[in-house]
Amino acid sequence: MPGLHDGHAHPIVAGPSLHNVCLADTKLTIPQIQAVITSALKASADQEPGGWLQIDNWHSSGVLPAGTVVTKADLDSLATKRPLYVHSSDSHNAWVNSHALALAGITKNTPDPDGGTIVRDASGEPTSLLKDAARRLVRDVIPHPTPAQAMAAASEAFAMLAAVGVTSVMDAAAEDGFVELYSALAAANKLKLRTGLAYLLSVEQAKDPRAALATLRAFKKNLAGSDLVSTGTAKVFMDGVMEYPAHTAAMLDPYLVNTGTDADPHWEPGTCRGRLDFDQDTITNLALVLDPAGWQLHAHVIGDRALRTALTAYEAVFRHGGRQRDNRHLLERLKEKAKGSGFEFSEGGS
Numbered sequence: 001m002p003g004l005h006d007g008h009a010h011p012i013v014a015g016p017s018l019h020n021v022c023l024a025d026t027k028l029t030i031p032q033i034q035a036v037i038t039s040a041l042k043a044s045a046d047q048e049p050g051g052w053l054q055i056d057n058w059h060s061s062g063v064l065p066a067g068t069v070v071t072k073a074d075l076d077s078l079a080t081k082r083p084l085y086v087h088s089s090d091s092h093n094a095w096v097n098s099h100a101l102a103l104a105g106i107t108k109n110t111p112d113p114d115g116g117t118i119v120r121d122a123s124g125e126p127t128s129l130l131k132d133a134a135r136r137l138v139r140d141v142i143p144h145p146t147p148a149q150a151m152a153a154a155s156e157a158f159a160m161l162a163a164v165g166v167t168s169v170m171d172a173a174a175e176d177g178f179v180e181l182y183s184a185l186a187a188a189n190k191l192k193l194r195t196g197l198a199y200l201l202s203v204e205q206a207k208d209p210r211a212a213l214a215t216l217r218a219f220k221k222n223l224a225g226s227d228l229v230s231t232g233t234a235k236v237f238m239d240g241v242m243e244y245p246a247h248t249a250a251m252l253d254p255y256l257v258n259t260g261t262d263a264d265p266h267w268e269p270g271t272c273r274g275r276l277d278f279d280q281d282t283i284t285n286l287a288l289v290l291d292p293a294g295w296q297l298h299a300h301v302i303g304d305r306a307l308r309t310a311l312t313a314y315e316a317v318f319r320h321g322g323r324q325r326d327n328r329h330l331l332e333r334l335k336e337k338a339k340g341s342g343f344e345f346s347e348g349g350s
Contacts, residue, residue, distance in 0.1 A: 003167025008332055010091075011161065011171060011195075012178055015153030016145055017087075021055040025089040027062035030074050033086075041080050049081035052142050058095065060088035061243035067262065069245060072098050072128030085138060092241045092248065094135040096128050104138045113137065114203045115237060115277040117248065131248055132240045132275075150181055155190040162192035169193055172298065172332070173200045173235050179222045186226035194228050198235035198298045206236065206282050209289035216295060233296045233330075236286070238278050239306040249303035250276035274303050284313040287329070291317045297329040307331065 021040040023033065037055060044053065063070060075084050075097035083100040087093075101107075108124045116133030118126050130138065145153065161169060171178070174197035185191040199219050205212045212234070220231050240248025247255050251273045260266030278286075287297055299310045314322075314329050 015157035197231040198233040250305040
């Protein structure tokens with residue numbers, strides 16, 4: 001019978017978030033956001049003073065009034081000593097309070113990680129906004145769920161997918177720690193649909209393509225044991241997102257900045273063109289090693305500069321025997337028409 005096939009999802013990550021405080025991707029003012037968080041703090045007062053509070057689906061580009069820049073002071077003013085982690089609905093931005101920054105050891109002297117940005121004020125102090133890979137600096141110190149909790153959350157996520165007719169799904173950012181959980185889900189008959197895993201490669205891993213291939217093969221070997229779970233795909237983040245306040249999607253032309261006022265705006269090209277995480281040589285060399293070995297690349301691209309870089313890498317593969325192998329590499333998340341190509345790409349991938 002026909003089924004629905006979801007080519008890009010994050011069921012393992014989504015499971016625990018089903019029970020976090022949710023801002024519903026709604027445009028809100030700072031006081032409105034503070035009111036939601038305050039209500040959640042009161043409802044979980046037994047977690048004072050050290051229990052983390054995680055808030056999901058924050059509309060980071062829709063804080064009202066338009067152009068509002070969030071800071072740690074907005075969260076520090078709340079009546080709590082707990083560390084707070086507010087995660088954006090686009091999964092590329094996080095907003096935290098001073099306690100969370102301290103627990104993560106993020107200071108004025110903390111360097112930006114590869115593929116991420118710690119937003120700073122004029123004096124260099126972290127403002128509490130973390131972009132892309134910089135979110136991990138805080139996420140890594142948040143206590144992980146127990147195996148039983150992770151199992152229950154993942155089971156709930158897969159049951160929800162199955163209930164609406166999804167029969168197969170691509171987990172688009174898998175890590176080593178997923179192996180044990182997926183194996184346990186399959187063994188307990190909790191994995192309700194076929195799942196393909198795209199293993200997430202960092203920029204640093206990709207700089208040594210042969211070692212990256214060995215990592216992928218080891219991941220695949222460890223995953224063996226159920227015909228419901230498979231892998232043959234590597235995931236890379238070429239850039240971030242174009243929405244304010246991130247502006248991390250890699251663009252050919254610079255983002256516009258308002259040199260006027262809110263009442264009388266005047267938009268001019270600025271100096272920021274976003275952040276290209278994988279340079280041309282790195283992504284091309286990676287593609288040329290993975291393709292002959294039978295691995296598919298699953299590239300997150302949003303900006304036109306990231307798109308061009310990924311397509312150039314795929315073209316190199318095409319010219320080195322890729323046409324015969326017909327291993328179809330993916331472009332995910334982009335919203336761009338490739339001029340003169342006859343191809344049009346849209347959200348979800350092509």
